[in-house]
Amino acid sequence: MSDPRAYTIGWICALTTESVAARAFLDEEHDPPNHVSQHDNNSYVLGKIGYHHVVIAVLPDGEYGTTSAAAVARDMLHSFPNVRIGLMVGIGGGVPSLTQDIRLGDVVVSSRDGGKGGVFQYDFGKTIQNQAFKETGFLDQPPMVLRTAVSTLKGTYELRGHQLVDKVDKALEGIKKRKKYRRLAPTTDRLYNSDVVHPATTSGCDIVCDTTYLVHRAARDEEDDDPAIHYGLIASGNQLMKDAHIRDMLAAEKGILCFEMEAAGLMNHFPCLVIRGICDYSDSHKNKEWQGFAAMMAAAYAKDLLQQIPPNKVDAEMPLAKALSDIATKAAAESIQSGLHTEEMRRWLHPPDPSTNLIYARKLRHEGTGAWLLKAPIFQSWEGGSHRHLWLHGLAGCGKTVLSATVLDHLMEENYGLILSFFFDFNDTTKQTLDGMLRSLASQLYRGRAGSAGPLDTLFQAHGKGHNQPTTKALEDIVCEMLMxxxxxxxxxxxxxxxxxxxxxxxxxxxxxxxxxxxxVHMLYTSRPESEFLHEIPTLIEKEHCVSLDKQAVNADIRSYVTAQLLQRRDFRDKHLPQDLLEQIRTRIGDGSDGIWAFCQLDSLARCYHQAAIKKTLVSLPRNLNETYRRMIESIPIELKSDVLVHSKWPLKLAEAKEVIATQIEGDSQGFDVNRRLYSDENVLAYCPGLVTVIGAWDKELHLAYFSVKEYLLGESQFKITTASIPIVRMCLTYLMDISGCSYRKMKRGFLMGKYAAEVWTGYAVLAQSSEDVPDRDWDNHLGPPRGSRLYYTYFDGLIAAI
Structure with missing residues (x-):
């Protein structure tokens, strides 16, 4: 049995054909290893080439791609800790061009000028044909000892030629099924015009492809090596390249010579030289005829290369496992440091988070909503880059925010590039200003990096490393710089x-x-068609790029939503409504309405307990949103009505809203009473369905459901700020006075409204202009001095001075 510690050259193959070729070029083959790592599932062949001990590993049968190759390399380094040089040897698809006469059987060696690695990493989207190409960068260079050997061997070949075909013929003597690995006749080397796609059949090109579309190539000169050795960029990705147009584009733009599917997975785990024998032309005319010979040529080159490297040069290299461990440790430290700085930047900017709005909009979206917009010519021309700006405008309730979510998800699915978003939100004061929007965009750009981090880092340093806040103008300039x-x-x-x-x-x-x-930079924005927008935006971006949302298309979305709700909502499904009644609901609710109106009416119908109630509700549906909201307000029990949510300084949590409901300022039972607390947070929604909603999985903040709800309420005299401030101040003071005498721990954990009430009541008191109704009770009513914890007195800091 062989000692794994003796092997210093790691040779990885993707296919059995490649490993057979590799074994054929060993000068001697050794016994299997006497020990491998416990979780190592690789199969190894051990041997010797010249003075070098070589371990050959092949990917598991049927597995391809960067992930599988990375796993094989990782396990190899665990079992063979002294491997110091890596080779990835096998077959690939060639990229013939006017400047590179690449033919079947040629060899491509990864090489790159300018200090960059010879492997170019890319990814495709969902399809191959006509799919946009996404580059993800150049991978690191192989070790210097390999690059030096490549340079030496290149000079030798120019001087004497490579004689690789003769070496392949000699190696074939050791292969029983040698026919598979021999060089084929030149007539089988077919390169078709890029526009010719192989028919959807398993038949070979010689049967189904017209020879008139073959590219004519002159025979190589006697002075030229045939097959030839090429040095340049190899593209490695997660899917097989089968598109001749993308192949040609990359040849022109990047100088790609070859495509394969494993090297990108190796370079961060197993820095190596990539050697590929060309077996096809990276197009739809792929076949396996040339794979055997191409693998033999790549293996022959690899053997020649190893013979250029003195053993002491290999011994001088750091073991790859150790080098990668050091790199991983450094990368982890850098990652931690980067994460800490990103968090520091977030605390400085304190950016509003648009993801909460996006998640909520996705919950509202019915499958297929907005598909009509994505198919519209005006949207497709914007997406394609024909124009930079697009304004979508529509009345309240037509689903603009849901459409925004649809657009964002579509762009993400299409790998559009850097996508930024912001949702202005009447419920959240941090999401209502230009300053808040710019902070959010700057933070998104910073997290996305890609060259954007530097300008914001400079601004951070210029503001006392985050001790001072930037002006809105400074944020405007920095966002523009980051976008550039x-x-x-x-x-x-x-x-x-x-x-x-x-x-x-x-x-x-x-x-x-x-x-x-x-x-x-392309921008899409939505709003209602209000006067300042109608006056300003068309002059900025041209009228044809201002789109009034199609009423017919929006109505189709609403009808689809109503139908789905009737089928899917349990409170409709369990009622087993007759078809004629379901059709009445679809007709009355789904036709000629806006989205919010339809949502509200469905909620109203869902609360009906029998068919007669449903039919009565259908007959007396409110005519518009304002009437809908009026009825909702009237249905709320008087003791549960509160102005706090309308004028809240920041979003209330559900638990805080329960405290508000448990605090009465009218009637004989004035005061805060824990026995009036609702049984669960969700009971809050049951008292005013359709008017409020909950956002956030953890904090569970209570928000008014729609901007139109707040507009309606602010239009009612009882909810105007000067009127509403009086009961809000009374509620805050009543709550604060009635939680006196509690322990610090109990007050902090059990009376969650205390902090809010203490912080906001003075502001509301100013608005109430010191009405005689405030406060309803005072300190004189208490027997003796109030007894409270430090937290309680902190809550009342300012209250004592005011009274």
Missing amino acids: AQKVACIVLDALDESTTRDELLSWIRNMASRPELGH
Whole structure:
């Protein structure tokens, strides 16, 4: 049995054909290893080439690609800890061009000038034909000892020729099924025009492909090596290259000579030289006829290469396992440091998080919603880059935010590039200003990196390493600078009308539209068709790029949603409604309505307990949203009505809302009473369905459901801020007074409304203009001095001075 510690050359193959070729070139073959790592599933062949001990591993049968290759390399280094040089040897698809006469049986060796590695990593999307190509970068170079050997061997071949075919013929003597590995007749080397696609059949090209479409190539000169050795860039990806057009594009743009599927998985785990024998032309005319000979040529070159390297040079190299361990440790430290700095940057910017809005919009979206927009010519021309800006406008309730989510998900699926988003939100004051939007965009750009980090790092340093806050103008400039570092970027802004800084926002859009250096930045924004937008935006981006949402298409989405709800919602499905009644609901709710109105009416019908109630509700449906909201408000029990949510300084959590409901400021039972707490957080929603919603899986914040709800409520006299401030102050003070005497721990954990009430009541008191109704009770009503914890007194800091 062989000692694994003796082997210093690691040779990896993807196919059995490649491993057979490798074994054929061993000068001697050794016994299997006497020990391998416990979880090592590789199969090894051990042997010797010249003075070098070589271990050959092959990917498991039927497995291909970068992930499988990485696993094989990882296990090899665990079992053979002294491997110091790596080779990836096998077959690949050639990329013939006017400058590179690549033919079947030629060899391509990974090589790159300018200090970059010879392997170019790429990824495809869902399909091959006509799919956009996505490059992911150049991988590191192989060790210097291998690059030096390549240079030496290249000079030898130019001087004397390579004689690899003779060496292949000699090696074939040791292969029983040698016919598979011999060189084929030149007539079987067929290169078709790029426009010719092989028919969907298993028949060979000699049967189904017209020979008139073959590319004519002159015979090679006697002075030329045949097969030839090429040195250059090898493309490695996660799918088989079968598209001649993309192949040719990369030959022109990147200088790619060969495609394969394993090397990219190795380079970060097993820095190696990649050697590929050409067995096809990376097009639809793939076949396996040339695989055997191509594998033999690659193995022959690899043997010649190893014979150029003195053993002491190999011994001087650090074991790959140790080198990679050091790299991993350094990378982990850098990753931790980078993560800490990113978190530091986040704390400085304190950016609003648009993902909460996106997640909520996805929950509202019915399957297929917005498909009509994605198919619309105006959207497709924007997506394709014909114009930079697109404005979608529509009335309240037509589903603009859901459409924004549809667009974002579509762009992500299409691997559009860097995608940024922001949702203006009437429920969240941090999401209502230009400053908040810029902070969010800067943070998204910073996390996306790709050249954008530097400008923000500089701004961070210029502001006392985060001790001082940047101005909105500074944020505008830095976001533009970060965007200029991108190749392509898209920004989706939803609900411009929910911004409280519309003039500043329109000025920023005007600046973005006018800067030619931002021509690669595409923007889509939505809003209601309000006067300032109708006046300003068409002059900025041209009227044809301003789209009024198609009422007919939106109605089709609503009808589809209503139908799905009737089929899927348990509170409809369990009622076993007759078909004629279901059709009535579809007709009355789904036709001629806007989305929010339809949502509200469905909720109302779902709460009906018998058919008669459903039919009565259908007959008396509200005519519009305002009437809908009026009925909802009237249905809320008087003791549960509160102005707090309408004018809340920040979103209330469900647990805090329960405290509000448990605090009464009218009638004989005034005060806060734990016995009035609702049994569960979700009971809050049951008292005012359709008007409020919960956002966030953990914090569970209570929000008004729609901007139109808040607009309606603010239009009602009882909810105007000057009127509403009085009961809000009374509620806050009543709550604070009634939680006195509790321990610190109990107050902190058991009375969650305390912090909010203590922080906001003075502001509301100013708005209430010190009404005689405030406070309803005072300190004189208490027997003796109040007894409370330090937290309690902290809550009342300011209250004592005011009273």
